[in-house]
Amino acid sequence: MKPKKPELRLLKTGSGDMPVSGATLIDVARMAGVSPITVSRALNQPQLVRPNTLAKVQAAIEESGYVKNMLAGGLAQSRSKLVSVVMPNVANPIFADMVQAASDTLTAAGYQVLLGLSGYETWREELLVETILSRRPDGVILTGTLHTDSTRHRLQKSGIPVVETWDMTPAPIDMVIGFSHEEVGRAVAGHVIERGYHRIAILSMDDGRAARRRQGLQVALAKHGLSVIATEIMPGSATLQLGRAGTARLLDAHPDIDVIVASSDTLAHGALIEAATRGLPVPQRLAVIGFGDQNFAAHVQPPLSTVRVDGSKIGNLAARAILQRLDPQPGVSIQPVTDTGFELVQRAST
Amino acid sequence: MKPKKPELRLLKTGSGDMPVSGATLIDVARMAGVSPITVSRALNQPQLVRPNTLAKVQAAIEESGYVKNMLAGGLAQSRSKLVSVVMPNVANPIFADMVQAASDTLTAAGYQVLLGLSGYETWREELLVETILSRRPDGVILTGTLHTDSTRHRLQKSGIPVVETWDMTPAPIDMVIGFSHEEVGRAVAGHVIERGYHRIAILSMDDGRAARRRQGLQVALAKHGLSVIATEIMPGSATLQLGRAGTARLLDAHPDIDVIVASSDTLAHGALIEAATRGLPVPQRLAVIGFGDQNFAAHVQPPLSTVRVDGSKIGNLAARAILQRLDPQPGVSIQPVTDTGFELVQRAST
DNA sequence: CTGTTAGCGCTTTCAA
DNA sequence: TTGAAAGCGCTAACAG
Numbered sequence: 248m249k250p251k252k253p254e255l256r257l258l259k260t261g262s263g264d265m266p267v268s269g270a271t272l273i274d275v276a277r278m279a280g281v282s283p284i285t286v287s288r289a290l291n292q293p294q295l296v297r298p299n300t301l302a303k304v305q306a307a308i309e310e311s312g313y314v315k316n317m318l319a320g321g322l323a324q325s326r327s328k329l330v331s332v333v334m335p336n337v338a339n340p341i342f343a344d345m346v347q348a349a350s351d352t353l354t355a356a357g358y359q360v361l362l363g364l365s366g367y368e369t370w371r372e373e374l375l376v377e378t379i380l381s382r383r384p385d386g387v388i389l390t391g392t393l394h395t396d397s398t399r400h401r402l403q404k405s406g407i408p409v410v411e412t413w414d415m416t417p418a419p420i421d422m423v424i425g426f427s428h429e430e431v432g433r434a435v436a437g438h439v440i441e442r443g444y445h446r447i448a449i450l451s452m453d454d455g456r457a458a459r460r461r462q463g464l465q466v467a468l469a470k471h472g473l474s475v476i477a478t479e480i481m482p483g484s485a486t487l488q489l490g491r492a493g494t495a496r497l498l499d500a501h502p503d504i505d506v507i508v509a510s511s512d513t514l515a516h517g518a519l520i521e522a523a524t525r526g527l528p529v530p531q532r533l534a535v536i537g538f539g540d541q542n543f544a545a546h547v548q549p550p551l552s553t554v555r556v557d558g559s560k561i562g563n564l565a566a567r568a569i570l571q572r573l574d575p576q577p578g579v580s581i582q583p584v585t586d587t588g589f590e591l592v593q594r595a596s597t
Numbered sequence: 598m599k600p601k602k603p604e605l606r607l608l609k610t611g612s613g614d615m616p617v618s619g620a621t622l623i624d625v626a627r628m629a630g631v632s633p634i635t636v637s638r639a640l641n642q643p644q645l646v647r648p649n650t651l652a653k654v655q656a657a658i659e660e661s662g663y664v665k666n667m668l669a670g671g672l673a674q675s676r677s678k679l680v681s682v683v684m685p686n687v688a689n690p691i692f693a694d695m696v697q698a699a700s701d702t703l704t705a706a707g708y709q710v711l712l713g714l715s716g717y718e719t720w721r722e723e724l725l726v727e728t729i730l731s732r733r734p735d736g737v738i739l740t741g742t743l744h745t746d747s748t749r750h751r752l753q754k755s756g757i758p759v760v761e762t763w764d765m766t767p768a769p770i771d772m773v774i775g776f777s778h779e780e781v782g783r784a785v786a787g788h789v790i791e792r793g794y795h796r797i798a799i800l801s802m803d804d805g806r807a808a809r810r811r812q813g814l815q816v817a818l819a820k821h822g823l824s825v826i827a828t829e830i831m832p833g834s835a836t837l838q839l840g841r842a843g844t845a846r847l848l849d850a851h852p853d854i855d856v857i858v859a860s861s862d863t864l865a866h867g868a869l870i871e872a873a874t875r876g877l878p879v880p881q882r883l884a885v886i887g888f889g890d891q892n893f894a895a896h897v898q899p900p901l902s903t904v905r906v907d908g909s910k911i912g913n914l915a916a917r918a919i920l921q922r923l924d925p926q927p928g929v930s931i932q933p934v935t936d937t938g939f940e941l942v943q944r945a946s947t
Numbered sequence: 948c949t950g951t952t953a954g955c956g957c958t959t960t961c962a963a
Numbered sequence: 964t965t966g967a968a969a970g971c972g973c974t975a976a977c978a979g
Contacts, residue, residue, distance in 0.1 A: 269956095271955095271956055271957085272956065272957065272958095273956075273957095281965080281966090282965070282966050282967080283956090283957080283958090283966090284957095284958075284959090284965075284966065284967085285964090285965060285966075287957065287958060288958095288964090288965085291958090295964070295965095296964075296965085297964060297965090300964080300965085312751075312754060314727070314730050314731055314751070314755075315731040315956095315957090316672075316731065316733060316955090316956055316957070317731045317732050317733075317957095318668050318671045318672045318677060318732065318733055318955085318956080318957090319672050319955070319956035319957040319958085319971090320956080320957050320958075321668045321957090321971095322666075322668045322669050322672055322955090322956080322957075322958095322971050322972065322973090323956080323957045323958040323959075323970080323971055324957080324958065324959085324971085325971075327668060329732075332712075336697060337687055337693045337696055337697050337700075338690070338693055338694065338697055340688070340690075340693075343687045343688055343690075343693050344688065346687055346712070347686060347687050347688055347714065350687075350712060350714045351714070354714070354725075359711060359712075359713075359728065359729070359732070360711070360712040361709060361710070361711060361712070362682075362696070362700060362709075362710040362711070362712040363709075364697065364700045364701070364704070375704075377664070378709065379709070380664050381664055381665040381666065381667045382667050382668065382709070383666060383667075383668055401662075401664070404662060405664075486892065487892070487893065487896040487897075488892065488896065491896065517896070519898075520896055520897070520898055523898050542836065542837070542838065543837065546837040546838065546841065546867070546870055547837075547870070548869075548870055548873050548898065619972095621971090621972055621973085622972065622973065622974095623972075623973095631949075631950090632949065632950050632951080633950095633972090633973080633974090634949075634950065634951085634973095634974070634975095635948090635949060635950075637973065637974060638948090638949085638974095641974085645948070645949095646948075646949085647948060647949090650948080650949085665972095665973090666971090666972055666973070667973095668971085668972080668973090669955090669971070669972035669973040669974090670972080670973050670974075671955095671973090672955050672956065672957090672971090672972080672973075672974095673954080673955050673972080673973045673974040673975075674955085674973080674974065674975085675955070
């Protein structure tokens with residue numbers, strides 16, 4: 248057992264040498280001739296510190312190259328200023344839009360984004376969420392409303408604000424910002440029926456939300472005595488190639504298909520290319536309907552009909568919902584459960 | 598001054614009640630009838646703990662719903678298990694590919710990604726890097742090699758591994774994984790010259806790396822007595838619309854342009870659409886060259902020539918470079934400075 | 948294999 | 964307006 252000399256550390260750390268690696272708040276305090284807590288205040292609540300003192304502290308900070316340690320700060324305050332955004336991947340532009348918007352909004356409010364890419368399996372998400380919670384984020388934004396029980400419980404017990412996105416659910420973990428995928432399917436069905444298509448095919452990714460849209464579509468079609476004549480479910484993540492390949496398979500098996508309902512604009516775009524290659528006029532001979540739309544559908548050739556959803560809007564709303572919970576702004580109000588809506592965008596002649 | 602009773606806290610925290618919010622390591626320790634450090638070991642170095650003890654600890658963890666606190670752990674160990682990935686945005690697919698790959702690699706190694714979206718101005722990046730450093734990440738992956746002096750110094754002083762990406766530089770902060778944009782420009786020039794194009798236009802974003810490519814292109818062209826007859830620099834971030842609009846401006850002013858060199862595939866795609874709208878056969882009447890390529894160029898109609906770079910590869914290499922520094926693997930070796938190369942992909946007839 | 952002690956760097960009471 | 968003391972929850976460094 249050695250002698251207890253707390254001052255010893257101070258002397259060691261601050262010895263006249265260069266500030267080799269990291270200056271601490273205590274170092275800054277000593278340089279400025281004030282107590283550590285004063286430096287802390289100068290940093291976090293400058294209005295509580297006399298301008299004179301403030302100046303001394305700031306000089307010391309400059310000179311020492313001090314960088315705040317949020318690990319220590321977060322531990323002491325139980326506030327990490329971290330918000331985690333969890334989604335399957337960032338390759339899909341609608342997710343990229345979501346993180347981008349969430350990040351912008353959160354950064355502006357002094358938070359940082361802990362990125363969690365979960366893939367499409369809930370057990371992966373479960374592992375990820377556990378790791379994420381160990382960082383004590385101040386909020387979590389999830390994609391979708393389908394999670395393991397364990398994920399739901401852990402998040403609920405954590406007591407931090409949680410937003411589920413891109414979908415609706417009667418039993419949210421906490422807050423929800425999304426829309427009904429079944430309803431999207433129904434809307435597409437309405438459009439298909441109205442246009443009089445009969446030979447309907449689905450080109451879709453292996454993804455739960457896409458499945459819900461297919462479901463909504465098929466149920467609504469059935470009510471009108473229509474059914475889907477072929478379905479192609481692609482594994483992995485959507486690419487133009489997959490869209491082409493899937494379309495080729497569909498058309499090879501059923502040359503008389505008159506409309507392809509794709510689960511994403513990327514697949515739909517692939518379908519357009521395949522159609523062009525085969526010399527099938529779109530939409531006269533073969534109509535193609537997409538989903539997603541990054542102001543995209545109207546600009547490819549030929550233009551697509553698509554269901555337009557706005558990842559930026561969802562990301563922004565989700566971030567604002569979290570922020571509103573963290574420090575409530577009297578003026579602002581965000582519905583805990585919000586339907587951001589979707590929009591069926593038709594090309595002139597589809 | 599109150600009596601010092603450290604035991605008091607223990608009694609308070611662990612009072613027979615429900616584990617209301619967060620159980621701590623100490624709570625778990627008491628439940629398992631061991632010391633805190635044993636729990637810590639059970640979690641981090643299970644092989645050092647007798648199976649019997651381990652079981653008791655695990656039971657206690659289950660029962661208490663304990664979640665590790667990495668803020669505390671990180672503070673104690675000075676290792677946050679966090680790596681920050683900084684890039685202008687995540688909307689550009691090549692950047693999305695980069696984060697995705699970096700995240701995959703880092704997650705597999707037990708690290709998490711702190712996302713930093715910096716925009717295209719170095720002063721924004723500077724602010725961001727400062728905030729990021731306050732989280733004490735174990736590594737930082739930057740985009741580009743153009744940074745403020747302050748950014749460079751702070752990072753260098755921090756002593757953590759840093760990788761700059763997407764570019765080469767004679768004076769790296771630490772490590773570099775990228776390629777020369779001037780050289781890309783030169784390669785494009787070679788292609789243009791070889792094909793005999795004379796009426797050369799540039800369609801580009803307002804971005805430093807794009808500028809370097811333009812520079813390389815123009816210098817190389819000049820050596821062959823060629824010059825660019827028109828340049829359109831678009832603000833903001835690349836979209837199909839911008840590509841169309843820019844192309845329209847170029848063609849309106851110079852109807853005889855025979856090749857457009859675009860700074861991204863998105864812009865190039867926009868150019869294709871505009872060309873199609875005007876009935877200009879590509880590439881017979883107007884050739885279009887892109888940059889980026891997410892296996893994209895070959896699949897749009899008509900196909901593009903493009904300079905292919907691989908965001909995934911860069912992200913993966915960058916992550917591995919960081920990891921290799923954090924705990925060196927004898928077998929593995931990654932060049933501190935690596936040229937990932939690029940590839941000029943030609944369509945058959947361009 | 949397990950425990951004791953002493954912090955990591957910051958912020959929270961309270962007090963001055 | 965400033966300071967002293969006591970922790971936040973965890974782990975390193977030694978013991979035993």
